[in-house]
Amino acid sequence: MTHLLPDRVLVANRGEIARRVIATCRRLGVGSVAVHHAVDAGLPFVQEADIAHEITGDVPVKAYLDGAQLIEVAKATGATAVHPGYGFLAENADFARQVVDAGLTWIGPSPDAIRTMGDKVESRRVVAAHGVPVSGGADDALASVDEAVAEATRIGYPVIVKASGGGGGIGMAVAHDEEQLRKVFESTRSLAERSFGSDRVFVER
Structure with a gap:
Protein backbone atom coordinates (compact mmCIF):
# COMPACT_ATOMS: atom_id res chain seq x y z
CA MET A 1 0.00 0.00 0.00
CA THR A 2 1.32 3.44 -0.91
CA HIS A 3 1.03 6.15 1.74
CA LEU A 4 1.10 9.71 0.47
CA LEU A 5 3.01 12.04 2.76
CA PRO A 6 1.92 15.64 3.25
CA ASP A 7 4.17 18.38 1.91
CA ARG A 8 4.19 20.28 5.19
CA VAL A 9 2.83 19.56 8.66
CA LEU A 10 1.77 22.10 11.25
CA VAL A 11 2.69 20.83 14.70
CA ALA A 12 -0.03 21.98 17.09
CA ASN A 13 2.04 21.56 20.23
CA ARG A 14 5.18 22.76 21.97
CA GLY A 15 8.38 21.63 23.69
CA GLU A 16 9.67 18.07 23.51
CA ILE A 17 6.45 16.79 21.96
CA ALA A 18 6.83 19.22 19.05
CA ARG A 19 10.54 18.38 18.71
CA ARG A 20 9.79 14.70 18.21
CA VAL A 21 7.19 15.38 15.52
CA ILE A 22 9.50 17.86 13.77
CA ALA A 23 12.39 15.37 13.84
CA THR A 24 10.18 12.69 12.30
CA CYS A 25 9.02 15.10 9.60
CA ARG A 26 12.64 15.88 8.75
CA ARG A 27 13.50 12.17 8.59
CA LEU A 28 10.60 11.60 6.18
CA GLY A 29 11.43 14.62 4.05
CA VAL A 30 8.29 16.47 5.11
CA GLY A 31 8.28 20.18 5.89
CA SER A 32 7.31 21.33 9.39
CA VAL A 33 5.66 24.39 10.90
CA ALA A 34 6.11 25.18 14.58
CA VAL A 35 3.60 27.42 16.29
CA HIS A 36 4.75 29.20 19.41
CA HIS A 37 3.61 31.70 21.97
CA ALA A 38 6.00 34.62 22.51
CA VAL A 39 7.29 33.12 25.76
CA ASP A 40 8.44 30.02 23.85
CA ALA A 41 10.23 31.87 21.05
CA GLY A 42 13.70 30.80 22.22
CA LEU A 43 12.94 27.11 22.72
CA PRO A 44 14.62 24.45 20.53
CA PHE A 45 11.44 23.28 18.77
CA VAL A 46 10.98 26.75 17.30
CA GLN A 47 14.50 26.77 15.87
CA GLU A 48 14.30 23.20 14.56
CA ALA A 49 11.16 23.61 12.43
CA ASP A 50 11.34 24.71 8.81
CA ILE A 51 8.88 27.50 9.54
CA ALA A 52 8.05 29.10 12.90
CA HIS A 53 4.92 31.18 13.39
CA GLU A 54 3.95 33.07 16.54
CA ILE A 55 0.47 32.55 17.92
CA THR A 56 -1.20 34.81 20.45
CA GLY A 57 -3.19 34.36 23.63
CA ASP A 58 -3.50 36.01 27.05
CA VAL A 59 -1.48 33.12 28.44
CA PRO A 60 0.46 30.50 26.47
CA VAL A 61 -2.03 27.69 27.00
CA LYS A 62 -4.83 29.75 25.44
CA ALA A 63 -2.76 30.21 22.30
CA TYR A 64 -2.10 26.48 21.95
CA LEU A 65 -5.79 25.73 22.52
CA ASP A 66 -7.01 28.24 19.91
CA GLY A 67 -8.01 25.84 17.17
CA ALA A 68 -9.27 28.51 14.77
CA GLN A 69 -5.96 30.37 15.00
CA LEU A 70 -3.98 27.17 14.40
CA ILE A 71 -5.97 26.38 11.26
CA GLU A 72 -5.41 29.93 9.99
CA VAL A 73 -1.66 29.51 10.51
CA ALA A 74 -1.70 26.15 8.71
CA LYS A 75 -3.31 27.72 5.67
CA ALA A 76 -1.06 30.80 5.77
CA THR A 77 2.12 28.71 5.89
CA GLY A 78 1.09 26.17 3.26
CA ALA A 79 0.75 23.27 5.70
CA THR A 80 -1.49 20.54 4.34
CA ALA A 81 -1.72 18.51 7.55
CA VAL A 82 -1.97 19.05 11.30
CA HIS A 83 -0.28 16.86 13.91
CA PRO A 84 -1.59 17.58 17.45
CA GLY A 85 1.06 15.64 19.40
CA TYR A 86 -0.57 14.72 22.70
CA GLY A 87 -2.30 16.89 25.27
CA PHE A 88 -3.75 20.26 24.31
CA LEU A 89 -6.11 19.60 21.35
CA ALA A 90 -5.02 16.03 20.58
CA GLU A 91 -8.20 14.54 22.05
CA ASN A 92 -10.55 17.31 20.96
CA ALA A 93 -13.01 15.85 18.45
CA ASP A 94 -14.32 19.28 17.48
CA PHE A 95 -10.84 20.50 16.54
CA ALA A 96 -10.14 17.34 14.56
CA ARG A 97 -13.40 17.88 12.66
CA GLN A 98 -12.52 21.54 12.02
CA VAL A 99 -9.16 20.52 10.58
CA VAL A 100 -10.80 18.00 8.23
CA ASP A 101 -13.55 20.45 7.24
CA ALA A 102 -10.85 23.01 6.40
CA GLY A 103 -9.50 20.61 3.79
CA LEU A 104 -6.43 19.65 5.81
CA THR A 105 -5.25 16.18 6.80
CA TRP A 106 -5.71 15.32 10.46
CA ILE A 107 -2.89 13.08 11.72
CA GLY A 108 -4.59 11.04 14.41
CA PRO A 109 -7.76 9.09 15.15
CA SER A 110 -10.90 10.17 13.33
CA PRO A 111 -13.10 12.81 14.97
CA ASP A 112 -15.78 10.17 15.57
CA ALA A 113 -13.30 7.83 17.26
CA ILE A 114 -12.01 10.64 19.47
CA ARG A 115 -15.54 11.60 20.47
CA THR A 116 -16.49 8.02 21.31
CA MET A 117 -13.31 7.11 23.17
CA GLY A 118 -13.18 10.45 24.98
CA ASP A 119 -16.23 9.46 27.03
Whole structure:
Protein backbone atom coordinates (compact mmCIF):
# COMPACT_ATOMS: atom_id res chain seq x y z
CA MET A 1 0.00 0.00 0.00
CA THR A 2 1.32 3.44 -0.91
CA HIS A 3 1.03 6.15 1.74
CA LEU A 4 1.10 9.71 0.47
CA LEU A 5 3.01 12.04 2.76
CA PRO A 6 1.92 15.64 3.25
CA ASP A 7 4.17 18.38 1.91
CA ARG A 8 4.19 20.28 5.19
CA VAL A 9 2.83 19.56 8.66
CA LEU A 10 1.77 22.10 11.25
CA VAL A 11 2.69 20.83 14.70
CA ALA A 12 -0.03 21.98 17.09
CA ASN A 13 2.04 21.56 20.23
CA ARG A 14 5.18 22.76 21.97
CA GLY A 15 8.38 21.63 23.69
CA GLU A 16 9.67 18.07 23.51
CA ILE A 17 6.45 16.79 21.96
CA ALA A 18 6.83 19.22 19.05
CA ARG A 19 10.54 18.38 18.71
CA ARG A 20 9.79 14.70 18.21
CA VAL A 21 7.19 15.38 15.52
CA ILE A 22 9.50 17.86 13.77
CA ALA A 23 12.39 15.37 13.84
CA THR A 24 10.18 12.69 12.30
CA CYS A 25 9.02 15.10 9.60
CA ARG A 26 12.64 15.88 8.75
CA ARG A 27 13.50 12.17 8.59
CA LEU A 28 10.60 11.60 6.18
CA GLY A 29 11.43 14.62 4.05
CA VAL A 30 8.29 16.47 5.11
CA GLY A 31 8.28 20.18 5.89
CA SER A 32 7.31 21.33 9.39
CA VAL A 33 5.66 24.39 10.90
CA ALA A 34 6.11 25.18 14.58
CA VAL A 35 3.60 27.42 16.29
CA HIS A 36 4.75 29.20 19.41
CA HIS A 37 3.61 31.70 21.97
CA ALA A 38 6.00 34.62 22.51
CA VAL A 39 7.29 33.12 25.76
CA ASP A 40 8.44 30.02 23.85
CA ALA A 41 10.23 31.87 21.05
CA GLY A 42 13.70 30.80 22.22
CA LEU A 43 12.94 27.11 22.72
CA PRO A 44 14.62 24.45 20.53
CA PHE A 45 11.44 23.28 18.77
CA VAL A 46 10.98 26.75 17.30
CA GLN A 47 14.50 26.77 15.87
CA GLU A 48 14.30 23.20 14.56
CA ALA A 49 11.16 23.61 12.43
CA ASP A 50 11.34 24.71 8.81
CA ILE A 51 8.88 27.50 9.54
CA ALA A 52 8.05 29.10 12.90
CA HIS A 53 4.92 31.18 13.39
CA GLU A 54 3.95 33.07 16.54
CA ILE A 55 0.47 32.55 17.92
CA THR A 56 -1.20 34.81 20.45
CA GLY A 57 -3.19 34.36 23.63
CA ASP A 58 -3.50 36.01 27.05
CA VAL A 59 -1.48 33.12 28.44
CA PRO A 60 0.46 30.50 26.47
CA VAL A 61 -2.03 27.69 27.00
CA LYS A 62 -4.83 29.75 25.44
CA ALA A 63 -2.76 30.21 22.30
CA TYR A 64 -2.10 26.48 21.95
CA LEU A 65 -5.79 25.73 22.52
CA ASP A 66 -7.01 28.24 19.91
CA GLY A 67 -8.01 25.84 17.17
CA ALA A 68 -9.27 28.51 14.77
CA GLN A 69 -5.96 30.37 15.00
CA LEU A 70 -3.98 27.17 14.40
CA ILE A 71 -5.97 26.38 11.26
CA GLU A 72 -5.41 29.93 9.99
CA VAL A 73 -1.66 29.51 10.51
CA ALA A 74 -1.70 26.15 8.71
CA LYS A 75 -3.31 27.72 5.67
CA ALA A 76 -1.06 30.80 5.77
CA THR A 77 2.12 28.71 5.89
CA GLY A 78 1.09 26.17 3.26
CA ALA A 79 0.75 23.27 5.70
CA THR A 80 -1.49 20.54 4.34
CA ALA A 81 -1.72 18.51 7.55
CA VAL A 82 -1.97 19.05 11.30
CA HIS A 83 -0.28 16.86 13.91
CA PRO A 84 -1.59 17.58 17.45
CA GLY A 85 1.06 15.64 19.40
CA TYR A 86 -0.57 14.72 22.70
CA GLY A 87 -2.30 16.89 25.27
CA PHE A 88 -3.75 20.26 24.31
CA LEU A 89 -6.11 19.60 21.35
CA ALA A 90 -5.02 16.03 20.58
CA GLU A 91 -8.20 14.54 22.05
CA ASN A 92 -10.55 17.31 20.96
CA ALA A 93 -13.01 15.85 18.45
CA ASP A 94 -14.32 19.28 17.48
CA PHE A 95 -10.84 20.50 16.54
CA ALA A 96 -10.14 17.34 14.56
CA ARG A 97 -13.40 17.88 12.66
CA GLN A 98 -12.52 21.54 12.02
CA VAL A 99 -9.16 20.52 10.58
CA VAL A 100 -10.80 18.00 8.23
CA ASP A 101 -13.55 20.45 7.24
CA ALA A 102 -10.85 23.01 6.40
CA GLY A 103 -9.50 20.61 3.79
CA LEU A 104 -6.43 19.65 5.81
CA THR A 105 -5.25 16.18 6.80
CA TRP A 106 -5.71 15.32 10.46
CA ILE A 107 -2.89 13.08 11.72
CA GLY A 108 -4.59 11.04 14.41
CA PRO A 109 -7.76 9.09 15.15
CA SER A 110 -10.90 10.17 13.33
CA PRO A 111 -13.10 12.81 14.97
CA ASP A 112 -15.78 10.17 15.57
CA ALA A 113 -13.30 7.83 17.26
CA ILE A 114 -12.01 10.64 19.47
CA ARG A 115 -15.54 11.60 20.47
CA THR A 116 -16.49 8.02 21.31
CA MET A 117 -13.31 7.11 23.17
CA GLY A 118 -13.18 10.45 24.98
CA ASP A 119 -16.23 9.46 27.03
CA LYS A 120 -15.50 6.42 29.19
CA VAL A 121 -19.15 5.44 29.60
CA GLU A 122 -19.72 5.51 25.85
CA SER A 123 -16.42 3.81 25.01
CA ARG A 124 -17.16 0.98 27.48
CA ARG A 125 -20.53 0.47 25.81
CA VAL A 126 -19.02 0.44 22.31
CA VAL A 127 -16.20 -2.01 23.05
CA ALA A 128 -18.49 -4.29 25.07
CA ALA A 129 -20.85 -4.43 22.09
CA HIS A 130 -17.91 -5.72 20.05
CA GLY A 131 -17.16 -8.50 22.53
CA VAL A 132 -14.31 -6.82 24.40
CA PRO A 133 -14.43 -7.70 28.12
CA VAL A 134 -14.92 -4.74 30.45
CA SER A 135 -14.77 -4.68 34.22
CA GLY A 136 -18.01 -4.61 36.17
CA GLY A 137 -19.59 -1.19 36.41
CA ALA A 138 -22.36 1.15 35.40
CA ASP A 139 -23.55 1.06 31.80
CA ASP A 140 -24.45 4.73 32.00
CA ALA A 141 -23.45 7.85 33.89
CA LEU A 142 -24.91 8.07 37.39
CA ALA A 143 -27.22 10.97 38.15
CA SER A 144 -27.15 10.74 41.94
CA VAL A 145 -25.25 9.30 44.86
CA ASP A 146 -28.16 6.91 45.51
CA GLU A 147 -27.74 5.49 41.98
CA ALA A 148 -24.02 5.10 42.69
CA VAL A 149 -24.71 3.27 45.95
CA ALA A 150 -27.17 0.94 44.22
CA GLU A 151 -24.65 0.15 41.49
CA ALA A 152 -21.82 -0.40 43.98
CA THR A 153 -24.05 -2.75 45.97
CA ARG A 154 -24.80 -4.69 42.78
CA ILE A 155 -21.18 -5.11 41.64
CA GLY A 156 -19.54 -5.21 45.08
CA TYR A 157 -17.00 -3.05 46.91
CA PRO A 158 -14.42 -1.70 46.61
CA VAL A 159 -15.36 0.52 43.68
CA ILE A 160 -13.73 3.41 41.92
CA VAL A 161 -15.69 6.51 40.97
CA LYS A 162 -14.46 7.78 37.59
CA ALA A 163 -15.05 10.90 35.55
CA SER A 164 -16.47 9.76 32.21
CA GLY A 165 -14.62 12.50 30.35
CA GLY A 166 -11.46 12.29 32.44
CA GLY A 167 -7.89 11.37 31.74
CA GLY A 168 -4.48 11.21 33.31
CA GLY A 169 -5.83 9.83 36.57
CA ILE A 170 -7.78 13.02 37.30
CA GLY A 171 -11.32 12.57 38.58
CA MET A 172 -11.01 9.18 40.25
CA ALA A 173 -11.68 8.15 43.84
CA VAL A 174 -11.80 4.75 45.54
CA ALA A 175 -14.58 3.81 47.96
CA HIS A 176 -14.41 0.70 50.15
CA ASP A 177 -17.93 1.03 51.51
CA GLU A 178 -21.14 3.04 51.20
CA GLU A 179 -20.00 5.71 53.64
CA GLN A 180 -16.87 6.42 51.62
CA LEU A 181 -18.81 6.35 48.37
CA ARG A 182 -21.25 8.97 49.65
CA LYS A 183 -18.31 11.16 50.66
CA VAL A 184 -16.42 11.01 47.36
CA PHE A 185 -19.26 10.95 44.84
CA GLU A 186 -20.13 14.66 44.77
CA SER A 187 -16.51 15.78 45.11
CA THR A 188 -15.59 13.60 42.12
CA ARG A 189 -18.46 15.04 40.07
CA SER A 190 -17.38 18.56 40.98
CA LEU A 191 -13.75 17.88 40.05
CA ALA A 192 -14.87 16.33 36.76
CA GLU A 193 -16.91 19.41 35.90
CA ARG A 194 -14.02 21.76 36.68
CA SER A 195 -11.40 19.69 34.89
CA PHE A 196 -13.25 18.36 31.86
CA GLY A 197 -16.42 20.43 31.48
CA SER A 198 -18.65 17.42 32.25
CA ASP A 199 -19.85 16.06 35.57
CA ARG A 200 -20.69 12.62 34.16
CA VAL A 201 -19.26 9.92 36.45
CA PHE A 202 -19.65 6.16 36.79
CA VAL A 203 -18.48 3.46 39.20
CA GLU A 204 -16.38 0.45 38.35
CA ARG A 205 -15.39 -2.62 40.36
